[in-house]
Amino acid sequence: MSTPLYIEPRLEASLSTLLESASFLHSLVDALGSPLNVVLPDGIAENAERFRAVYRKHHLGGQLFFAHKANRSSALVRRLAAGDAGIDVASLGELQHALGAGFSPGRILATGPKDPEFLWLAARAGVTVSVDARAELETLASLVRAHALPRVRILLRLSEFESTGVRVRSRRSRFGSPVRETDALLDVVERLGEAVELIGVAYHLDTTSLAEKALALESCVGVLDECRLRGLEPRVIDVGGGFGASYVADAGQWERYTNELASAVLGARPALTWRGHGYGLWSEGGTLRGASALYPAHRTAVGARYLDELLSLPGPTLGRPLGTLLLEHLYDLYAEPGRSLVDQCGLSLARVLDVRRTDGGDHLVRLGMNAGDVSLEEHGILVDPVLVPRAGVRGDAGPVGAYLVGNLCLEGDLITRRMVYLPRLPCPGDLLAFANTAGYCMDFHAHQAQRQPVARTVAVARGGDSWQWCLDERYWPVTLPGGRT
Numbered sequence: 001m002s003t004p005l006y007i008e009p010r011l012e013a014s015l016s017t018l019l020e021s022a023s024f025l026h027s028l029v030d031a032l033g034s035p036l037n038v039v040l041p042d043g044i045a046e047n048a049e050r051f052r053a054v055y056r057k058h059h060l061g062g063q064l065f066f067a068h069k070a071n072r073s074s075a076l077v078r079r080l081a082a083g084d085a086g087i088d089v090a091s092l093g094e095l096q097h098a099l100g101a102g103f104s105p106g107r108i109l110a111t112g113p114k115d116p117e118f119l120w121l122a123a124r125a126g127v128t129v130s131v132d133a134r135a136e137l138e139t140l141a142s143l144v145r146a147h148a149l150p151r152v153r154i155l156l157r158l159s160e161f162e163s164t165g166v167r168v169r170s171r172r173s174r175f176g177s178p179v180r181e182t183d184a185l186l187d188v189v190e191r192l193g194e195a196v197e198l199i200g201v202a203y204h205l206d207t208t209s210l211a212e213k214a215l216a217l218e219s220c221v222g223v224l225d226e227c228r229l230r231g232l233e234p235r236v237i238d239v240g241g242g243f244g245a246s247y248v249a250d251a252g253q254w255e256r257y258t259n260e261l262a263s264a265v266l267g268a269r270p271a272l273t274w275r276g277h278g279y280g281l282w283s284e285g286g287t288l289r290g291a292s293a294l295y296p297a298h299r300t301a302v303g304a305r306y307l308d309e310l311l312s313l314p315g316p317t318l319g320r321p322l323g324t325l326l327l328e329h330l331y332d333l334y335a336e337p338g339r340s341l342v343d344q345c346g347l348s349l350a351r352v353l354d355v356r357r358t359d360g361g362d363h364l365v366r367l368g369m370n371a372g373d374v375s376l377e378e379h380g381i382l383v384d385p386v387l388v389p390r391a392g393v394r395g396d397a398g399p400v401g402a403y404l405v406g407n408l409c410l411e412g413d414l415i416t417r418r419m420v421y422l423p424r425l426p427c428p429g430d431l432l433a434f435a436n437t438a439g440y441c442m443d444f445h446a447h448q449a450q451r452q453p454v455a456r457t458v459a460v461a462r463g464g465d466s467w468q469w470c471l472d473e474r475y476w477p478v479t480l481p482g483g484r485t
């Protein structure tokens with residue numbers, strides 16, 4: 001076999017200790033079935049504290065809202081409710097979940113597409129609403145009037161920021177109101193002043209580019225200044241989410257893999273993917289075309305550090321560090337991290353069901369899980385699973401490349417379309433653990449096709465020398481060790 005191209009996951013202390021606890025993990029899957037999701041609720045509180053430290057460093061007030069959509073878990077949400085962070089909800093169900101977990105309405109922000117029921121409950125409870133567009137603002141105001149609800153605090157979500165120098169321009173989004181239409185929107189806000197109170201503006205850009213975000217943030221300062229000239233008194237700038245996570249431990253492994261993938265697409269080395277899948281790349285007469293659709297899996301400035309870098313960056317027009325600009329104006333900073341708040345907060349386990357070889361000589365490892373259960377590639381994450389051996393089972397030593405196939409009766413049901421290198425060939429009964437799946441990879445795309453079981457979720461915490469666990473829905477901050485802020 002050619003040299004194994006490992007892409008090993010980045011594991012902080014809790015996840016790596018958990019992965020070493022093979023008999024504990026096996027007993028969980030024996031009892032609860034495969035696939036199984038495991039979440040570490042204390043991790044979300046630690047991540048929130050890292051963001052808080054950045055607020056303190058820049059002397060900024062405001063609030064952090066966990067973007068609930070990244071994970072459905074009750075344990076993560078309830079654990080977060082035990083501290084002082086807030087939560088960003090994007091559906092009626094998420095709002096009910098947050099209220100039931102103990103978040104007071106002042107710590108909840110309603111974002112995303114909204115139906116009248118969602119808007120009604122948000123308004124009734126006194127949750128802040130991040131208004132997507134003018135039509136939503138009108139609907140909200142008429143609900144408030146028709147049902148005699150209290151005045152709702154709102155943020156205006158803006159998009160399509162443009163710099164005067166045209167060097168940077170934020171990409172189009174189907175969410176938010178274009179910033180060039182702000183004036184008209186503010187006229188509506190003033191007209192509906194009895195129903196809504198403007199507390200600030202918001203953006204959420206689906207990009208890793210700091211330059212785009214710096215432009216957006218500085219533009220928002222300008223919009224708030226305009227509001228003040230009109231006599232409105234908003235004080236909040238909400239910079240959305242998208243602070244990212246780093247999934248791969250070793251930058252060198254990642255670089256080597258992506259280079260080899262390009263060579264494989266060009267036919268200069270044996271295939272690295274199922275049926276030559278190119279992850280957005282293809283070869284045209286020996287030249288590499290297209291753009292890699294891979295999430296930049298090894299990143300240095302992610303999560304709270306990304307926020308720190310953004311706040312330290314000079315604004316593209318005014319040239320003052322953005323954090324200083326906010327501080328001088330006494331504006332509050334809101335942020336809505338999803339993926340980065342649940343970084344290192346969970347893993348997904350699958351039982352190995354059988355191992356075979358194709359005519360072409362490829363190893364196929366079939367798992368008790370399908371592509372919907374770890375939707376790693378929807379967001380382009382491709383790290384290697386960790387082999388958690390069953391006690392007493394001994395496979396052939398030595399690295400092996402294998403394709404991981406799922407439990408659906410569907411040609412395309414591969415857990416990943418790339419060949420995965422493992423330290424040895426797995427045996428039926430072993431577990432494969434996909435690390436760091438709590439952000440979008442664990443339950444976002446799970447479905448019930450073929451009545452295959454949907455993963456149950458358990459919460460675990462370290463108590464002394466051992467792990468303790470409970471079903472996710474039974475977790476409260478008093479259930480397991482830890483849980484205090």
Ligand SMILES: *Cc1c(COP(=O)(O)O)cnc(C)c1O
Nearest residue numbers: 067204241242243336337338339
């Ligand atoms: C998805 C989303 C987020 C969270 O994004 P991450 O990349 O997970 O940090 C925050 N705000 C809004 C409005 C979103 O749609």
